Amino acid sequence: MKDFLTTQNWSQSSLQGLIDQANEFKLGLDSDALKGKSVGLLFFNPSLRTRTSFELGTWQLGGHAVVLEPGKAAWPIEFEAGSRMDGDTEEHIIEVAQVLSRYCDLICVRAFPKFEDWQVDRQDKVIKAFAKYASVPVINMETISHPCQELAHMQAIQSLIGKPQNKKYLLSWTYHPKPLNTAVANSSLLISTKFGMDVTLLCPTKDYILDKRYIEAAEKQAEQNGGSFQISHDIESAYADADIVYAKSWGALPYFGRWEEERAIRDEYQHFIVDQKKMALTNGGQFSHCLPLRRNIKATDEVMDSDYCFAIEEAENRIHVQKAIMSLLIKNTEQNAS
Numbered sequence: 424m425k426d427f428l429t430t431q432n433w434s435q436s437s438l439q440g441l442i443d444q445a446n447e448f449k450l451g452l453d454s455d456a457l458k459g460k461s462v463g464l465l466f467f468n469p470s471l472r473t474r475t476s477f478e479l480g481t482w483q484l485g486g487h488a489v490v491l492e493p494g495k496a497a498w499p500i501e502f503e504a505g506s507r508m509d510g511d512t513e514e515h516i517i518e519v520a521q522v523l524s525r526y527c528d529l530i531c532v533r534a535f536p537k538f539e540d541w542q543v544d545r546q547d548k549v550i551k552a553f554a555k556y557a558s559v560p561v562i563n564m565e566t567i568s569h570p571c572q573e574l575a576h577m578q579a580i581q582s583l584i585g586k587p588q589n590k591k592y593l594l595s596w597t598y599h600p601k602p603l604n605t606a607v608a609n610s611s612l613l614i615s616t617k618f619g620m621d622v623t624l625l626c627p628t629k630d631y632i633l634d635k636r637y638i639e640a641a642e643k644q645a646e647q648n649g650g651s652f653q654i655s656h657d658i659e660s661a662y663a664d665a666d667i668v669y670a671k672s673w674g675a676l677p678y679f680g681r682w683e684e685e686r687a688i689r690d691e692y693q694h695f696i697v698d699q700k701k702m703a704l705t706n707g708g709q710f711s712h713c714l715p716l717r718r719n720i721k722a723t724d725e726v727m728d729s730d731y732c733f734a735i736e737e738a739e740n741r742i743h744v745q746k747a748i749m750s751l752l753i754k755n756t757e758q759n760a761s
């Protein structure tokens with residue numbers, strides 16, 4: 424595989440290989456897998472964890488990272504094929520990806536949806552264009568899925584509960600005052616079903632069900648990997664006996680671009696906050712969130728400060744899994760060239 428854009432086209436065993444390698448890095452493995460290599464980190468959106476872990480992970484492997492923010496300190500980029508560029512964009516992805524491929528050995532991209540039209544956003548045009556026009560591997564740092572977060576999450580789950588097969592996994596929607604990206608929620612379904620967990624998606628109403636691409640993938644992967652997948656709108660039964668609770672807020676897809684309308688609905692579901700009462704229904708369950716998280720909005724202080732919260736462990740794992748991904752893609756490139 425040239426790129427790491429989604430886990431959907433990676434087998435469970437190949438993802439497990441990345442997690443095993445990440446565990447080696449976590450135990451202190453020293454590696455110069457990126458010695459003399461350069462990594463372009465393109466951020467169309469803000470970040471704390473992703474930027475820090477990719478920059479430091481590259482440096483730890485002997486490489487050098489360059490951070491670019493198109494539209495801020497780098498030229499705004501055009502992505503429409505055949506566009507007559509008389510607007511705000513200054514150069515086309517065709518040149519950008521080719522030029523960066525001459526400088527960099529890896530290109531990593533964070534490009535969230537524009538939150539205006541889901542039918543456009545779900546095409547994931549930005550990262551697909553980078554993958555199309557770049558001659559070097561491209562890594563997804565979060566677009567409409569977040570595959571690096573998936574691996575960090577699964578690495579933490581395995582260290583806490585061992586084999587995830589048929590362990591009960593709950594992805595719960597939580598309230599947030601703004602409509603957020605569905606990427607981590609999509610990814611949560613992908614990775615939990617990839618590893619054969621018994622997965623429940625809990626959300627307030629059918630309006631909050633994720634895109635059918637990810638629901639269908641979850642159903643298919645659950646079947647292929649001996650797990651299960653269901654959707655629930657009932658908090659108590661969804662939490663009952665869960666081994667892992669993962670929380671995320673996201674905007675309702677049918678209201679995409681009409682956020683004032685959705686807000687009135689979303690505000691009714693503030694009680695989806697993760698609190699100790701709900702966690703008491705679980706099977707001594709462990710809790711996590713990808714972060715950033717608004718305390719006492721998405722989860723209470725008690726949950727975030729509890730022994731069963733592994734959000735910090737998961738955040739640490741980002742650097743380990745990304746080192747594993749970057750090392751593998753560079754190795755693949757070198758093998759293909761020889």
Ligand code: CP
Nearest residue numbers: 470471472473713714
């Ligand atoms: N979880 C995550 O990707 O964090 P950042 O948005 O801070 O990078």
